[in-house]
Amino acid sequence: xxxxxxxxxxxxxxxxxxxxxxxxxxxxxxxxxxxxxxxxxxxxxxxxxxxxxxxxxxxxxxxxxxxxxxxxxxxxxxxxxxxxxxxxxxxxxxxxxxxxxxxxxxxxxxxxxxxxxxxxxxxxxxxxxxxxxxxxxxxxxxxxxxxxxxxxxxxxxxxxxxxxxxxxxxxxxxxxxxxxxxxxxxxxxxxxxxxxxxxxxxxxxxxxxxxxxxxxxxxxxxxxxxxxxxxxxxxxxxxxxxxxxxxxxxxxxxxxxxxxxxxxxxxxxxxxxxxxxxxxxxxxxxxxxxxxxxxxxxxxxxxxxxxxxxxxxxxxxxxxxxxxxxxxxxxxxxxxxxxxxxxxxxxxxxxxxxxxxxxxxxxxxxxxxxxxxxxxxxxxxxxxxxxxxxxxxxxxxxxxxxxxxxxxxxxxxxxxxxxxxxxxxxxxxxxx
Amino acid sequence: xxxxxxxxxxxxxxxxxxxxxxxxxxxxxxxxxxxxxxxxxxxxxxxxxxxxxxxxxxxxxxxxxxxxxxxxxxxxxxxxxxxxxxxxxxxxxxxxxxxxxxxxxxxxxxxxxxxxxxxxxxxxxxxxxxxxxxxxxxxxxxxxxxxxxxxxxxxxxxxxxxxxxxxxxxxxxxxxxxxxxxxxxxxxxxxxxxxxxxxxxxxxxxxxxxxxxxxxxxxxxxxxxxxxxxxxxxxxxxxxxxxxxxxxxxxxxxxxxx
Numbered sequence: 001x002x003x004x005x006x007x008x009x010x011x012x013x014x015x016x017x018x019x020x021x022x023x024x025x026x027x028x029x030x031x032x033x034x035x036x037x038x039x040x041x042x043x044x045x046x047x048x049x050x051x052x053x054x055x056x057x058x059x060x061x062x063x064x065x066x067x068x069x070x071x072x073x074x075x076x077x078x079x080x081x082x083x084x085x086x087x088x089x090x091x092x093x094x095x096x097x098x099x100x101x102x103x104x105x106x107x108x109x110x111x112x113x114x115x116x117x118x119x120x121x122x123x124x125x126x127x128x129x130x131x132x133x134x135x136x137x138x139x140x141x142x143x144x145x146x147x148x149x150x151x152x153x154x155x156x157x158x159x160x161x162x163x164x165x166x167x168x169x170x171x172x173x174x175x176x177x178x179x180x181x182x183x184x185x186x187x188x189x190x191x192x193x194x195x196x197x198x199x200x201x202x203x204x205x206x207x208x209x210x211x212x213x214x215x216x217x218x219x220x221x222x223x224x225x226x227x228x229x230x231x232x233x234x235x236x237x238x239x240x241x242x243x244x245x246x247x248x249x250x251x252x253x254x255x256x257x258x259x260x261x262x263x264x265x266x267x268x269x270x271x272x273x274x275x276x277x278x279x280x281x282x283x284x285x286x287x288x289x290x291x292x293x294x295x296x297x298x299x300x301x302x303x304x305x306x307x308x309x310x311x312x313x314x315x316x317x318x319x320x321x322x323x324x325x326x327x328x329x330x331x332x333x334x335x336x337x338x339x340x341x342x343x344x345x346x347x348x349x350x351x352x353x354x355x356x357x358x359x360x361x362x363x364x365x366x367x368x369x370x371x372x373x374x375x376x377x378x379x380x381x382x383x384x385x386x387x388x389x390x391x392x393x394x395x396x397x398x399x400x401x402x403x404x405x406x407x408x409x410x411x412x413x414x415x416x417x418x419x420x421x422x423x424x425x426x427x428x429x430x431x432x
Numbered sequence: 433x434x435x436x437x438x439x440x441x442x443x444x445x446x447x448x449x450x451x452x453x454x455x456x457x458x459x460x461x462x463x464x465x466x467x468x469x470x471x472x473x474x475x476x477x478x479x480x481x482x483x484x485x486x487x488x489x490x491x492x493x494x495x496x497x498x499x500x501x502x503x504x505x506x507x508x509x510x511x512x513x514x515x516x517x518x519x520x521x522x523x524x525x526x527x528x529x530x531x532x533x534x535x536x537x538x539x540x541x542x543x544x545x546x547x548x549x550x551x552x553x554x555x556x557x558x559x560x561x562x563x564x565x566x567x568x569x570x571x572x573x574x575x576x577x578x579x580x581x582x583x584x585x586x587x588x589x590x591x592x593x594x595x596x597x598x599x600x601x602x603x604x605x606x607x608x609x610x611x612x613x614x615x616x617x618x619x620x621x622x623x624x625x626x627x628x629x630x631x632x633x634x635x636x637x638x639x640x641x642x643x644x645x646x647x648x649x650x651x652x653x654x655x656x657x658x659x660x661x662x663x664x665x666x667x668x669x670x671x672x673x674x675x676x677x678x679x680x681x682x683x684x685x686x687x688x689x690x
Contacts, residue, residue: 371487376524379484380538380594381512381545390529397528397577428533 006056009039012138022115023140030137033129040131049314049346050256050285055228060169060200063162065089065141068170072160078189078222080407083154088144088172103151103182110142119145119175129204130258130287133232136204139171146176146186148215154185154405161192161227162199169200178241180210187218187408192227192252200228207235211265214242218408222415223252225281231257237297239265246403248412249276249284250419256285263325266296273302275399275412277419278343280309288317290332292325292358301332304399306392307343314346319360321353328355332362337369337395339388389422393429435500436461437602437633438483442494444658445482452478454658455494460602463630467644468637469669470655471677476637477521479655480606483635484518485511498602512538513545515601519591519608526578531590532560534578539597563596567623585616592623603627604635609643621646641673656680 013031039056040047069089079085084104086092091108100106107116146155155176162168178184186207192199209215221229229252237243249255261270270290278284290299305313319330336345347364369391377387396416403409414426436459443456452475460466470476482489483496485508496503503511526534540550551559564574567589579587588608595603605624609617624647628634636649644652644666652668653660654677661680662668 373524375484375486375508376520377526378508379486379512379518379520380534380598381509381541382538383509383541386537386541387509390526390534394526394528394577401528428537429529 006039006041007059008056009034009135011059012135021109021113022120023109023143026137026140026143030134030140033134034131034138037131037134039135046130046287046316049312050254050283052254054198054253055200055230058167058198058200060167060198061164062139062141063164063168063170063199065170067163068160071163072158072191077193078158078191078220078411080154080156080187080405080411082407083156083187085156085158087158087160088174089160089170091142101151101153103149103184104153104155105147105149107145107147108142109145115143115175116145116147118147119177129234130232130260132202132230132258133204136171136173136202136232139169139202140173141171142173144172144174146174147179148176148182148184148186149179150182150184154187154408156187156189159188159190159201159203161201161224162197165197167198167200169202172201172203174204175206175208177208178210178213178215181212182210183214185216185218185405187220187405189411190221190229190231192224192229193222198226198228200230203229203231205231205233207233209235209237209241209243209268211239212241216244216246216404218246218403218405219248219257220408220412220415221249221252221255221257223250223255223282225253227252228254229256230254233257234260234262235270236262236264237268237270240267242268243270244404245270245272246399247272247274247276247286248399249274249286250415251277251279251282251284253281254283254285256283256287258287258289260289260291261299262291263293263297263299266294268297270297270299272299273399273402274315275304275396275416276313276315277306277396277416278308278311278313279419280311282311283314284311285314286316290317290319290330292319292321292328292330294322295324295326295328297325298329299331302399303334304396305334305336305345305347306339306396307336307345308339310340310342310344312344312346315364316346316348317350317362319351319362321351321355321358321360323354325355326357328358328360330358330360334364336364336366337392338366339369339392389420389425392420393417393425434461436497437464437499438503439497440494441496443479443482443491443496444493445478445489445491447478447489451492452658453482456655456658456660458653458660460633460635462601462633463628464651465628465634465636465647465649466651466653467649467669468635468653468655468660469639469641469672471681472639474655475658476639476655477606480518480604480635480637483604484508484516509541510545512598513542517595517598517600517603519588519595519603519605521607521610523579523587523591525580527580529578531574531576531578532557535560535594535597538594542598560597563593566596566626567593568619569593584611585613588612588616588620589623592620596623596627601631602633602635604637606637607639608636609638609640617643617646641669644669654680
């Protein structure tokens with residue numbers, strides 16, 4: 001990677017927060033990486049189709065995380081019924097932390113000045129992480145750690161938008177550890193609503209799934225015409241664990257998500273779904289990396305993309321089957337729907353296999369709404385607009401209906417239909 | 433004499449520049465059931481598609497008058513709202529969209545157009561329950577996403593269920609019998625027969641005579657090479673069953689009109 005002396009990187013390396021302990025160590029690592037590699041530009045393969053205009057050329061100031069969180073908490077919009085919903089940026093009062101249901105444990109690194117042993121040992125080092133993760137480390141103010149040991153209550157973390165009207169940036173970072181044998185559900189929601197100025201949310205989520213544990217992880221990114229969201233999500237799977245990831249990105253000036261899933265021990269299963277939708281003026285980008293480091297693991301990827309107006313939707317997925325990872329099963333599928341003449345879809349599924357004895361498939365399609373399908377609906381009396389809405393929804397529903405948690409599924413369905421301009425269909429299309 | 437429900441005059445149509453229909457003449461009056469039979473590639477499905485307004489077909493000549501209106505200038509959804517129903521040979525699947533919602537939206541679009549009050553969810557469910565018995569569809573099936581995971585027979589029964597709810601004035605059934613076993617055929621026919629009435633016209637498009645054992649048409653037309661080459665009553669279908677289409681294939685079209 002070529003060092004780009006971008007205003008954003010320069011700013012991060014210039015003014016440093018006074019921190020001590022593990023956060024200072026993370027920042028040092030991040031700064032070293034940023035100094036060595038810089039932020040990406042158009043010459044980097046992983047950013048070739050993604051314009052970082054409005055991101056790396058803007059010296060975003062650090063937003064007031066506390067105020068941003070308080071504003072989001074005071075106007076709750078996307079809290080899921082039945083979940084513990086916390087807004088990142090303001091550590092809840094001690095009484096609230098104490099009242100967490102059994103099976104959810106919380107730790108703020110800023111508050112405690114440390115990272116707990118259970119969150120430290122198990123996570124992969126900063127090296128090799130996407131470049132914006134280094135920027136995140138450089139700018140971070142807190143790391144929230146959660147230990148999930150089998151609570152039936154889902155955990156929702158909400159990432160707000162900055163309160164400032166000038167270009168501002170939030171840098172959330174969470175670590176989630178699912179204990180061996182536990183079943184857990186994590187929902188992350190990015191909702192930069194109500195932001196008037198340009199905003200950047202540069203988040204990092206590090207997830208560790210213990211042996212024989214099971215995690216359903218839903219990530220929902222909602223955007224605004226001013227919001228840039230860059231998310232680096234990495235998940236490590238240990239022996240016989242099961243991971244279901246649902247990455248949903250419904251717009252924003254730029255919404256880029258890098259998902260890395262690493263199989264560290266045999267017998268694990270990852271089921272990775274995604275749904276993304278870019279309309280006029282939007283760039284929505286998913287990069288997935290699945291690392292089959294050991295054998296006898298299975299990964300299934302199913303990503304569906306839509307682009308309307310002059311929107312640009314990108315999928316880049318790589319599956320690496322490392323030497324010795326025999327008995328690997330890896331399948332990757334990306335299907336896309338172009339809804340307008342000027343809309344753009346980029347898709348790049350690829351496999352790197354250094355092994356025999358593996359079962360791998362991949363494929364990608366880009367299509368348009370089919371006239372014969374439209375005609376079927378029209379021939380029943382439905383107008384063209386309703387017809388198109390229903391066909392687009394039918395395309396996306398496979399992913400939406402694959403979200404196990406009903407409250408999260410309904411949130412995605414509602415936001416998707418809102419984006420299609422038919423919020424009133426929500427009640428009609430939601431089973432009682 | 434009563435005005436025809438639909439009057440097709442010298443209708444010609446092409447697909448991708450290839451001429452398929454070459455001057456069709458056909459009149460269907462209210463309450464009549466007509467069957468159009470013919471070998472593969474004769475233009476049967478094209479006729480059904482052109483009448484319902486499927487995109488991709490170019491009308492190159494002739495006219496179609498439906499209830500006094502110039503049918504060919506109406507958008508497909510307007511034709512539907514005016515009472516034309518097309519039963520598809522290959523119905524489309526709609527994951528995530530329940531059959532009942534889909535049909536309620538369709539029925540209400542038609543009712544609104546016809547100046548009738550739209551159904552609410554409760555009334556519609558009541559109506560749907562009556563109609564689903566007609567084609568022996570289970571409640572579970574009607575609540576599932578449209579045609580998703582339906583067998584071939586279930587899809588066709590679902591088409592007839594839709595027809596029963598939409599209450600058309602002119603029903604065009606395109607190869608509704610194809611791929612059906614004898615039980616499914618009986619159920620489909622029973623659903624169609626229940627909707628025969630003096631105010632409803634039907635056009636059955638079929639390759640085989642089998643369907644007509646269950647739904648006896650008033651008229652049978654033989655379509656070969658894009659033209660109606662012979663018309664008669666239901667006994668014509670029996671002749672065709674015995675002798676096939678060979679006699680029409682070898683010679684040029686003999687007759688132009690019914």
